[in-house]
Amino acid sequence: MVGFVGHLDQLVPSLIYDPIYGAGRLQLHSAAKDLGNLKSGDAGGDDQYKWWNSETQSNWWDGYMRNALLLNDNAAMAKVKKHIDTILSTQDADGYLGIYDKNLRYRFQSENGELWAKTTLYRGLLAYYEYSKDPVVWNAIVKAVDNVMRQYPVNQSNPFFVDHRFSGGVAHGLTFTDVLDKMYQITGDMKYREYALFLYLNFSANTTSEKDVQLKSILDTAYRLQSHGVHTYEHLRPLIVAAYTSGDSILQKALGIYLSRIQRATTETGGAIGDEWIGGRKADATHIGYEYCSLQELMDSYTVLLQKSGNPAYGDAVENIFYNAAQGSRNPLHSGIAYLKTDNSFEMMGTKNGELEQGRNQTRYKYSPAHQDVAVCCNPNAGKITPYFIQSAWMRAGKDTLVAALLAPTILTTTVNNVPVTIKEITGYPYEQGFNFQIRAPHNIHFVLKIRKPDWVNTIQTNEKYKLMDGYIMIDRDFKSTDNIRISFETSVQVKQDSNKETYFTYGALVFANPIESTEQKGREYAPGFADWMYTPLTNTRYACKEDAHAQYQQGKIKVNLFNTTTGKKEWVTLVPFGETILRQVSF
Numbered sequence: 053m054v055g056f057v058g059h060l061d062q063l064v065p066s067l068i069y070d071p072i073y074g075a076g077r078l079q080l081h082s083a084a085k086d087l088g089n090l091k092s093g094d095a096g097g098d099d100q101y102k103w104w105n106s107e108t109q110s111n112w113w114d115g116y117m118r119n120a121l122l123l124n125d126n127a128a129m130a131k132v133k134k135h136i137d138t139i140l141s142t143q144d145a146d147g148y149l150g151i152y153d154k155n156l157r158y159r160f161q162s163e164n165g166e167l168w169a170k171t172t173l174y175r176g177l178l179a180y181y182e183y184s185k186d187p188v189v190w191n192a193i194v195k196a197v198d199n200v201m202r203q204y205p206v207n208q209s210n211p212f213f214v215d216h217r218f219s220g221g222v223a224h225g226l227t228f229t230d231v232l233d234k235m236y237q238i239t240g241d242m243k244y245r246e247y248a249l250f251l252y253l254n255f256s257a258n259t260t261s262e263k264d265v266q267l268k269s270i271l272d273t274a275y276r277l278q279s280h281g282v283h284t285y286e287h288l289r290p291l292i293v294a295a296y297t298s299g300d301s302i303l304q305k306a307l308g309i310y311l312s313r314i315q316r317a318t319t320e321t322g323g324a325i326g327d328e329w330i331g332g333r334k335a336d337a338t339h340i341g342y343e344y345c346s347l348q349e350l351m352d353s354y355t356v357l358l359q360k361s362g363n364p365a366y367g368d369a370v371e372n373i374f375y376n377a378a379q380g381s382r383n384p385l386h387s388g389i390a391y392l393k394t395d396n397s398f399e400m401m402g403t404k405n406g407e408l409e410q411g412r413n414q415t416r417y418k419y420s421p422a423h424q425d426v427a428v429c430c431n432p433n434a435g436k437i438t439p440y441f442i443q444s445a446w447m448r449a450g451k452d453t454l455v456a457a458l459l460a461p462t463i464l465t466t467t468v469n470n471v472p473v474t475i476k477e478i479t480g481y482p483y484e485q486g487f488n489f490q491i492r493a494p495h496n497i498h499f500v501l502k503i504r505k506p507d508w509v510n511t512i513q514t515n516e517k518y519k520l521m522d523g524y525i526m527i528d529r530d531f532k533s534t535d536n537i538r539i540s541f542e543t544s545v546q547v548k549q550d551s552n553k554e555t556y557f558t559y560g561a562l563v564f565a566n567p568i569e570s571t572e573q574k575g576r577e578y579a580p581g582f583a584d585w586m587y588t589p590l591t592n593t594r595y596a597c598k599e600d601a602h603a604q605y606q607q608g609k610i611k612v613n614l615f616n617t618t619t620g621k622k623e624w625v626t627l628v629p630f631g632e633t634i635l636r637q638v639s640f
């Protein structure tokens with residue numbers, strides 16, 4: 053692993069190797085940690101800085117190990133194994149695996165990271181268990197989750213009780229439902245889902261600084277999303293799990309309302325407001341930014357919804373975030389991502405397109421391998437986004453149905469009725485729309501292959517006999533031990549309008565943008581090859597789409613006829629995939 057995902061522990065070692073789960077557990081008078089940041093514009097105060105290193109290191113390890121597995125990187129896996137052993141050695145005899153000393157744990161009246169520090173750690177442990185099937189790791193997780201369920205008994209405790217101050221860490225802790233949902237999927241034991249439902253209802257009933265997902269906020273028709281963006285999007289998952297566990301019609305209705313509110317906050321590239329409080333606003337291509345953490349959290353929430361509902365529209369939402377907003381926030385030239393980014397990006401010198409913000413020295417709009425001057429949250433999450441996308445690319449629907457839920461070049465190795473099956477999905481997607489599913493099995497085998505049909509498909513080209521059902525292409529036949537399915541999708545340029553009546557051009561899964569030439573400036577260098585980079589434009593030309601732009605797709609680009617707002621004349625402009633750009637105009 054050559055980029056920042058493989059090296060973050062060397063760029064910010066004191067954050068990653070803080071022994072916060074072991075010898076450095078937090079005690080009554082523990083001081084806030086010095087994270088090396090500017091603390092500019094933080095609402096949270098010092099309490100959140102006590103638990104913060106648990107999130108940073110656990111999210112980084114989570115992404116690091118999943119990438120190591122995908123890459124078959126043995127050296128990285130050996131490092132992961134050592135880390136897992138170290139972490140497991142910190143577990144107390146009663147199962148406690150977390151960041152607090154004995155006289156603090158489970159007894160909070162205000163901001164804390166009890167459940168959140170566990171969530172970020174256990175998600176990684178579960179990933180490692182799913183890969184290794186190591187019973188030692190599994191038993192440790194079961195004991196650790198049991199410890200939580202014993203200390204905060206279901207329906208008879210109040211884990212989300214806090215006083216009226218900021219409680220971001222407590223609110224993050226609601227995503228402990230990620231752990232519970234996965235435990236349920238592995239064991240089939242309903243107690244985990246019922247505990248997740250309890251957590252959601254308890255969170256809903258308490259006072260919090262992150263109100264968006266609370267049932268009373270959702271059912272209040274006048275309410276507008278206002279919380280810290282990343283909380284709002286990660287909290288979609290607990291609501292999904294609660295709604296699907298209970299089957300309760302009010303929770304189901306609440307889920308629908310919450311999804312439409314999130315949609316209102318999301319741009320056409322999948323970037324949902326996260327700069328950092330939503331504050332009742334709706335999405336805007338130029339004036340409202342999104343945080344990399346939010347991209348990962350919202351994408352992950354949609355994968356859960358895709359899994360639980362089967363609704364292919366959520367597959368489109370996942371692909372939109374991953375192939376557009378997320379790639380468009382990554383530096384194509386250097387290893388680094390933008391902490392904050394806007395769809396239209398006219399400069400990346402720290403501020404949002406040059407706007408000054410009152411009371412804040414904004415430095416988030418730049419590319420960095422760590423963003424330590426703000427917070428090392430986005431880079432660990434950027435390490436998670438690709439493996440989280442890929443792990444949801446294939447799903448199972450019943451014993452003998454395999455589902456290509458997200459389209460991507462992947463290799464699936466699985467079993468169908470105990471027979472090993474490998475499917476190699478060979479494709480240049482999302483840059484091309486043709487697929488060859490190469491199937492290998494020890495002998496002839498019958499199963500159903502379901503392929504999600506994206507919403508932009510005009511026609512399906514294949515020699516296979518298929519049925520179209522609920523947005524999926526169903527191929528139900530006997531497969532030879534060496535077999536192929538060739539399929540391709542025909543599409544055309546789509547012209548979309550956002551809620552501000554600005555025009556976007558898409559082709560297939562990709563949004564296209566006019567790249568703006570720029571000069572780059574180097575900022576802080578963390579290590580050779582790992583620096584902050586900032587960009588100023590070479591031109592301030594803007595284009596507008598006032599009438600038919602005669603859009604034409606040509607060899608991976610889109611040609612459009614637009615008004616040059618400086619000259620007042622129409623010009624042909626060549627748009628490229630949004631994910632390849634640094635500075636750009638994408639809405640016209």
Ligand SMILES: [Zn+2]
Nearest residue numbers: 343345429430
């Ligand atoms: Zn972040």
